[in-house]
Amino acid sequence: MTTIKHRNIIKEVNENAGRLEKTAVWITDKVGTMGFFLIIFLWTAFWLGWNFLAPKELQFDPPMGFVFWLFLSNLIQILLMPLIMVGQNIQGRHAEARAEYDLDVNVKAENEIETILRHLETQNNMLIALVEKQGMTLEECHNRPRK
Numbered sequence: 001m002t003t004i005k006h007r008n009i010i011k012e013v014n015e016n017a018g019r020l021e022k023t024a025v026w027i028t029d030k031v032g033t034m035g036f037f038l039i040i041f042l043w044t045a046f047w048l049g050w051n052f053l054a055p056k057e058l059q060f061d062p063p064m065g066f067v068f069w070l071f072l073s074n075l076i077q078i079l080l081m082p083l084i085m086v087g088q089n090i091q092g093r094h095a096e097a098r099a100e101y102d103l104d105v106n107v108k109a110e111n112e113i114e115t116i117l118r119h120l121e122t123q124n125n126m127l128i129a130l131v132e133k134q135g136m137t138l139e140e141c142h143n144r145p146r147k
Contacts (some may be wrong), residue, residue, distance in 0.1 A: 008102045013094050021090050028087025031080055040076075064093075 014022070030036055047069050061068040102127045131141055 007101060008092060013097050017090065021086070024083050024086040025090050026087075027080070027083045028091065031084060044073075076131045 035082070047061070051061045051066070051069075052063050058090070127140065129140060
């Protein structure tokens with residue numbers, strides 16, 4: 001019977017990842033949170049609110065123009081989009097490695113189960129042979145009162 005050796009697939013994949021790949025995964029993990037959404041939302045609300053409500057001389061991106069805000073927002077999107085895609089690709093490799101490991105474990109478990117079933121079938125056949133050698137049938141053994 002084979003034994004199933006436990007492996008930490010995530011650790012193995014992370015050890016093979018480079019610094020840039022780890023950075024991309026970290027950014028992907030952080031950007032995909034409500035905290036990041038709230039930061040962007042509050043930054044946008046403050047920016048737009050300030051430029052609508054502050055005195056004209058303190059407004060740095062005049063209302064209805066918002067050119068600087070649009071520029072910065074697009075810059076953030078342009079920079080984050082490929083980083084997120086790289087991070088998702090790396091996370092996909094993690095998932096594929098885990099799925100492959102799970103398949104290996106399942107195949108080994110299936111082989112062990114088949115071995116156990118064959119062993120149980122052999123034992124069952126031996127017990128039937130012993131019962132028949134005693135001159136009894138299986139029905140007689142089942143109907144026999146227990147002590």
